[in-house]
Amino acid sequence: MPKFLIQATYTPEGAKGLLEEGASGRRAAVDQVVAGLGGQVEAVYFAFGKDDIVLIVDFPDPVSMAAVSLTVKASGALTTRATPLLTPDEVDEATRRQVPFRAPGR
Template identity: 40%
Template sequence: MSKYLFEANYVGEGIKGLMREGGTSRREALVAALKTVGGSVECFYYAFGETDVLGVIEVPEPSDAAALSLMINSTGAVRVRLKPLLTVEDLDAAARKTPAYRAPGQ
């Protein structure tokens, strides 16, 4: 299972829907959507300022995360951004790899 940090902002009618339905209803909607791709919510928080809602989700495959992001963003009511999360072991494995790369101008 892959974990993703999600950040979301309600837009236009999405703000009105949130005010009408409340936060619990929107979390339940995310839980239901994630179940359709075999995923789950690890944590879900509302905030104020630059980001309206954030948390961590878990999905089986990156394509599941992409499908969910596309579906949510296509509504025009919420703008969601996903960031893949790596464990320290994932980073250790990455640090042991030696990909070839040439920096610009070198």
């Protein structure tokens, strides 16, 4: 199952919701959304600084991740970025593939 790192920052309105609902309430909401699309939450951490919350999630496919991303962004409560994560075996497989490429100017 594809794995993703999600980093998010609450907007002022989203931070108000977090203050009202608490971290446990938000974790439950994340679990529900991810499980509803056939995925699994591996880790959830709240932070301070540039990111307010960091998650590692598994989804059955990238389209499921995109659906969640679009829905969350449309809410206006968070700004997010999702990074696909690869295992060492997946990177090893990528290094064995031939890719025809010519660098600019060569």
